[in-house]
Amino acid sequence: MSHSSFGKKIHINNIDVSDLDEISSYDLAIFYLGDIKDVENLRRKIYSLEFGNWSLKLIDLGAFNQGHSKSDSVFGIQEIMRKLTNLGVYTLMIGGSQSDIDVYCKSFKSNDFIDVVSIDKFLGIGESIDKNESSNYLSRIILDENIKLSTFSNVGYLKHINNTKKISLVDKFNFETLSLGQLKHDINEIEPITRNSEIINFSIEALKSNVINYKLTSPNGIDSYEACLISKFMGQSIDCKISTINNIVHSLECYSIVSEMIWYVIDGFNSRYIDDFENHDEFKIYHTEIDGHNLKFLKSHISKRWWVEYIDDRIISVKNQLIPCSENDFKLSQMGIISDRILKRMKNKFV
Known part of the structure; x- marks a missing residue:
């Protein structure tokens, strides 16, 4: 050894x-x-x-x-x-x-x-x-x-x-x-x-x-x-x-x-890295609307990870509203499709 x-x-x-x-x-x-x-x-x-x-x-x-x-x-x-x-x-x-x-x-x-x-x-x-x-x-x-x-x-x-x-x-x-x-x-x-x-x-x-x-x-x-x-x-x-x-x-x-x-x-x-959501310069933000649903995608410049947030003032979140997602989820949104991952996570997170 x-x-x-x-x-x-x-x-x-x-x-x-x-x-x-x-x-x-x-x-x-x-x-x-x-x-x-x-x-x-x-x-x-x-x-x-x-x-x-x-x-x-x-x-x-x-x-x-x-x-x-x-x-x-x-x-x-x-x-x-x-x-x-x-x-x-x-x-x-x-x-x-x-x-x-x-x-x-x-x-x-x-x-x-x-x-x-x-x-x-x-x-x-x-x-x-x-x-x-x-x-x-x-x-x-x-x-x-x-x-x-x-x-x-x-x-x-x-x-x-x-x-x-x-x-x-x-x-x-x-x-x-x-x-x-x-x-x-x-x-x-x-x-x-x-x-x-x-x-x-x-x-x-x-x-x-x-x-x-x-x-x-x-x-x-x-x-x-x-x-x-x-x-x-x-x-x-x-x-x-x-x-x-x-x-x-x-x-x-x-x-x-x-x-x-x-x-x-x-x-x-x-190699764990905790993204700082308070530092807005750390992220690229994309807004997407699909059938009246407003989604905000975030991509970290540092970790390269993606998140999505469902924007609706009428919904109260039981946990943090940011949902981990992938670039593929974002690409689907650009085609007018909300991925199964995002749909399921939203149903589990929001009341």
């Missing part, structure tokens, strides 16, 4: 909930759920990578040991997440599954609205919202009165394994979805989806089977380059507090791609 490697630059510590207050000086914490059988092999892969040109303090909190019961484990995970979030430490958790997302949601304050993104080949919802099977994590989040879900987005779902009833049900809630085909057409459409999300989940099952050498997943999926770019978007998300990479497969190929994904999450986190 070279002196410039990741393993030489990260502080390594075992998890002790009582001592978490002592790590408030760190920017990012990595920890693993205990269901990863070969955590040390995964760490070896990560630590062998070169440390980036980052001005960050990183800590590896080690593996979380499961409690005597499921409720003990859930409580322990929530306590760790809650403390790290309150300390302002960005959490990158490796392991577990997407069915744990509702547990992570409950680590936020009870009055916090949460945006959740899941990169997953499954939509995470049953044909009926009240079907509460273990795989239907989105159903549980929607039904849980202790979770205030602002919006949910899925990236990379496969149409041939999600029936039309599930797709229609997700659409009914005005949740944004980006199928694998749409992702392949323009991967940069993911960035506006992740930009303001508090929790971003990446299921390794969304990857092509040959990427992780695992025949039980689909031959169609996200490739290794796309996985790393999406991981960078995860880290760059300005509101994200918790990112997870889960459904780890016990193969050297999986350890290799996961280690690189972790590297790019950190690289994205290091």
Whole structure:
């Protein structure tokens, strides 16, 4: 291991909930759920990578040991997440599954609205919202009165394994979805989806089977380059507090791609930029009217990101009226079309 490697630059510590207050000086914490059988092999892969040109303090909190019961484990995970979030430490958790997302949601304050993104080949919802099977994590989040879900987005779902009833049900809630085909057409459409999300989940099952050498997943999926770019978007998300990479497969190929994904999450986190909306010189502004609807598009000269605002004095916003969007959304508006993204986000934001 070279002196410039990741393993030489990260502080390594075992998890002790009582001592978490002592790590408030760190920017990012990595920890693993205990269901990863070969955590040390995964760490070896990560630590062998070169440390980036980052001005960050990183800590590896080690593996979380499961409690005597499921409720003990859930409580322990929530306590760790809650403390790290309150300390302002960005959490990158490796392991577990997407069915744990509702547990992570409950680590936020009870009055916090949460945006959740899941990169997953499954939509995470049953044909009926009240079907509460273990795989239907989105159903549980929607039904849980202790979770205030602002919006949910899925990236990379496969149409041939999600029936039309599930797709229609997700659409009914005005949740944004980006199928694998749409992702392949323009991967940069993911960035506006992740930009303001508090929790971003990446299921390794969304990857092509040959990427992780695992025949039980689909031959169609996200490739290794796309996985790393999406991981960078995860880290760059300005509101994200918790990112997870889960459904780890016990193969050297999986350890290799996961280690690189972790590297790019950190690289994205290091390059986070908060646009200053008070500084009007920082933006190019375009006004568009479509069928009597007034839209104001903003493009940052610095970050190159786009936003849109719906201008109507009669509408009261429950959150910030600025909606993350892409240049493609703006181009559609020039043709007299309000994109599905903008329509769904407006419906979720305004009352």
